[in-house]
Every structure is written in structure tokens, then in C-alpha cells.
Amino acid sequence: MCNGKVANKGDNCQSLTFRRCFGRAMIICSTRMNFVQAVMEKTMGSGIQDVLDIYHAMIETEHNSPRELPPGGRDGGQDQRLRAVGPETGQFINILARSLKAPTILELGTSFGYSGIWLAEAARASGGRLITMEMHGYKSAYARDMAVRAGLAEYVEFKVGDAVQMIGALSSGIDFVLVDLWKDLYVPCLEAFYPKLNPGAIIVADNMLRPGGDDLKRYGEAVRAKPGISSVLLPVGSGLEVSFGSIEAEVRLAVILFFGCRKKEDTF
DSSP: OBTTBOOOTTOOHHHHHHHHHHHHHHHHHHHHHHHHHHHHHHHHOHHHHHHHHHHHHHHHHHHTSOOOOOTTGGGSSOOOOOOOOOHHHHHHHHHHHHTSSSOEEEEEOOTTSHHHHHHHHHHHHHTOEEEEEESOHHHHHHHHHHHHHHTOGGGEEEEESOHHHHHHTSOSOEEEEEEOSOGGGHHHHHHHHGGGEEEEEEEEEOOTTTTOOHHHHHHHHHHHTSTTOEEEEEOSTTOEEEEESSOOHHHHHHHHHHHTOOOOGGGO
């Protein structure tokens, strides 16, 4: 029982109030995005914005083109689709990662580097670093070239190979994770990086609503079952599962500023 309401199994008062606040705040979020984008364009610099503009044109072209399975399937080394998170999610992960002090950011699924630009800019702004992992070398190479063009390459470490194995080789101390690779790898990657998280770490998993599916449902259940995790599903972009190791003051402030949730502390 929480404030007179029956909690679902596995929920507590903190997670229930956390989700209620996010739900109310999302109504406000859509009216604030243009303002947030304008502010960020001024602070990012022209080089980064030029690179984002290139990506946005590529995203628009991809959205207007028929989807075709690449030769050899997803692992065949000829996949040219960006599968980018899009500007709304890009802005969101940038704001969250910027809220942390000198964070170690882990991106699972570099692809062609769009989301990495947002995360690398956050690393630069907050004194942190980005480690980004990709299965295909040609995608990682393209992402590296774009990071150089944006002036962000010095903040990024590019890794190519099996994500679960590469995570296993990392030392502990991860502060932010973006999970956006093949969906059957979400849970194995979660199990690999969870023990390496710092207290107060943030995990963002993409595509929870689109395309959704059994693999993503299993991920949502798995991350919410982790001890000390508060998690919420947000209708941002293709659907984001946002999970917090704890709700620290700077993270709470970032969420409040971004979503316009002006409630007092006890509303979370």
C-alpha cells in the first residue's frame, strides 16, 4: 500500500511516486522541446550542430525509403541503416548525461554514431568520457570520422567486437549506460554491466515501445527486478526505459529542469 493505493508486486512507494511524477511531467515535456533545442544549439557550437544536421538529413532520407534486409542479415557486415535514436531522444540523453559529474558513459550500439555525438558532447561538457561499443568495424569507423568532424573525438573511446565480452573487460565505475543494440542482447548486456555501475548510475534503454517485443519486455522486467533500481517507461522517441540506481540531487534537478516538473521533493 502506498498513499492509499495498492502497489504492484516489486514496486515500492519511491518507485510509484517516481513514475507518477514522470507521467505528469511528460505532459509538459512536449511544450518545452523547441526551447530546449534552441538553448542546446547555442551551447554546443557550430561544428557539432553541422554534424547533427548531416545526420538529421540522413535520418529523414532513411525514414522515406523502403526497408530492405541487408545481404547476410544483421551480422553480414553490409547493413547501412542508421537506426538512429532521433533528436528527441538525443536531447534527452544529453541532458541526463550532462547532469552527472565527470561521468564514465557506456554506449552499447555505436551504429553510425548519431547518439554518440549527443553523449560525447555531454562528456565534454561534464568532464567525462564516452566508451562506445559496436559489432561492425565499418560503422565504428564512420562514427569516429563524424566525432572528429564534430571536434569530440578526444572524449570518445571506440571499441569493436562482442558487447558482452567487451563489457566484461571493463573496470567498474560506470555512471551512464545507453542500451541500443540488437534486442536479444539487452538482458545479457544488463547482466554484464550491472555489477560495474557506480551508485546513482543512470541506464537508458531505447526501442521499448517501438518495435517492442518479447526481448524488450524481458529487459524491462529484468532491470526493474535489480536491487536498488527505480525505473520508468517514457514515451520519448521509440520508448525509453529510464532506470536510476538512486535519485541523487543532481539527477533529480536535471529531470526537473528538463520536464518542467516543479513539485517539491516529496513528489518523487
